[in-house]
Amino acid sequence: MKNWRLRTQLILAYAGLILVGFVTLALVAGRQITRGAAEDFEQNLETQAALVARGLEDLVEDYLEGDIGRDVVQTAVNDFAAQLQARVTLVMPNGEAWLDSQGAPPGENLRADLEIAAALAEERTRAVRPDENGTAVIYTAAPIIEDDDILSVVRLAVPESATLSAIRRRQLVLAAGVLVMTLLAWGAALWLSASLTRPLEELRLSALRHAQGDFSPGPIPNRQDEVGQLAQALNHMAAQVAAVLAKQKAFASNASHELRAPLTAIRLRSEALREGSLDDETTHQYITEIDDEAIRLSHLVNDLILLSRFDSGRAEWGQEQIDPARLAHTVCQSLQAMAQQKQIAVHLDIPAALPPVQASQSHLYTVFHNLLENALKYTPPHGQVVWRLAAANDQLHSILQDSGQGIAPEDLPHLFERFYRGDKAHTRATGGVGLGLSLTHSIVTFYHGRLTITSPGLNQGTTVQLWWPLQNMGLTAV
Structure with a gap:
């Protein structure tokens, strides 16, 4: 199967829609135009018959009164026939044809003809029937009236093929209009497909660059769609x-x-x-x-x-009911030697009734241990660390304050990055590798908790606040 480009597909789709639409329009409009042109032609023929009747009214009256000869009326009839390109016949009220633009009038009585009968009744109508040569002819008639008396009837006869020229002219206009509209629509389709595919082509090239390892930003089209x-x-x-x-x-x-x-x-x-x-x-x-x-x-x-x-989501939610006060005392005991070595006073402030926390004990222990160990590492000898625990709004709130070296403002946004060290020399001296806070932050985030670290500046101490949900909000192991 041929791999068509998107722009080609759009152009072909638009072209197909345009073609189907305009062909349908041309067929429907052509049918209406054909019907309308024939109707207009026949109505115009009726109007012309009435005008000829009015034009011949005085001449016919004078002829019937013997004031003028037959040839005068014949000349006038011939002139009208030439102007209208139609056969003009004058018929007496009794149906006898007495004058014809083509010479001798028909010998038969015409009173029974539909158009003659309608004219004698002072009505308008038209009829289509073959003439003596078998050619389809359109007939219509109009009465010549004088003082409410019908003096004669004027009949016009035009070959039905004459309507084809009128229909053909309208069809040519329709075809020209459809052609112009098709060209305009085709141009609009080309412009629209180009405007749609140009930014998509740029996006394709950007995606190909990204696939090859070039992640530089691509052009952004000036559009909000x-x-x-x-x-x-x-x-x-x-x-x-x-x-x-x-x-x-x-x-x-x-x-x-x-x-x-x-x-x-x-x-x-x-x-x-x-x-x-x-x-x-x-x-x-x-x-x-x-x-x-x-x-x-x-x-x-x-x-x-x-x-x-x-990071991969393979850690499991802990379902243990943990006593945070007991766990905090356990962490303090595990780091007691470190605090005594640096002669740092650790003050633990825990209320009497602290609700349990639903979590993994190893996860919460790691968080408590890393935070307190960091506080002891970066607090100089003879300093102090204050650790407060409380419960509020279905969360365990831990506040850990030290009198240590503090943190520079430019280092605060990077504390949770892996292997990040603010004071690299001091960090190396304390044995840190820059993973403790990153791991702690990952655990807290995993349990939908929150961890913040603030410091007024260097040598002004640090405050670490932890908010940990008392319940795991019904989440199951992943």
């Missing part, structure tokens, strides 16, 4: 794909870097241990460092796996 909206949506999609690809490249680069660092450390220390030239103290130190790097690597891999589950 579906085509314009499609162009805007395509450009928006291309921008989103480009942003996602850029994030994927950055993620792959950062992930490989973060994985390479502990692997390199493990490989170097294992090589040194394999040589067997180290003293006992250094050997023990290297084994401890290998163990630490392995733990760090395990945490990193686990975080990446968990992130991928939330």
Whole structure:
């Protein structure tokens, strides 16, 4: 099957519709024109008969009174016949034809003819019948009246073929009109198909560029219809794909870097241990460092796996009823050594009756743990961390405030990006890789919660607020 282009398909479709439409119009209009032209011709013939009767009225009266000869009337009849290109016959009221433009009048009595009978009754009509030669002829007649008396009847006879010329003239006008309208419609169809397909062609080229990896924005047609909206949506999609690809490249680069660092450390220390030239103290130190790097690597891999589950929608909604107060105390105990090492005071403010939270305990534990661990990491020694929990509007509200180094305003919009570090030197010193907040934000978003981080500026502390639904809103596992 031939692969027609869209513009060709549109042109052919328009051409077919135009052809069918105008052919139908021509057939219907032609039929009406034929009927109308014949009707107009015959009505005009009746009018001409009446005019001839009026024109001959005085002459016929004078002839019948003997004031003029027959030849005078004959001349007038011949003149009318020549002007009208019709046969003119004068008939007496008794039906006898007494004068004819073609010479000798018909010998038979014409009183029974339909048009003669109608004229004698002072009515108008017309009849079509063959003449003596078998030719179809249109007949009509009009009376010559003087003082309410019918002096004679004028009959006009025209071959029926004479109407064809009138019909043909109107049909020629119709054909010319249809031709002009067809050409105009064809031009409009070409213009319309071009105006429709031109932006679509631009969109096609843009889509082909996107398919080849070029996500630069394409031209947007100056129109507000579906085509314009499609162009805007395509450009928006291309921008989103480009942003996602850029994030994927950055993620792959950062992930490989973060994985390479502990692997390199493990490989170097294992090589040194394999040589067997180290003293006992250094050997023990290297084994401890290998163990630490392995733990760090395990945490990193686990975080990446968990992130991928939330991104792909493969994570499951937890159905456990969790006591948030108890979980908060558990998290504080797990990080107690870290707080004591830096001599940071952790104040936990929890009301007596806190409703349970329906979620996965491991998910909520990860969120609490990451937030408190971050607060402890970035709070200098002898600082303090205040953690408040409350319930309002069917949500658990957590507020975590520290007296730490704070966050620069330019870093705030990027805190949830993967592997993002504001103070890179300090982040590396604390052992962070920039995945904790990203993972926390993904978990909170998955449960339709909300997480915000605010800071007045550097060295002015940070406030982290979490809103977590008490119930999972009836959603089932995905």
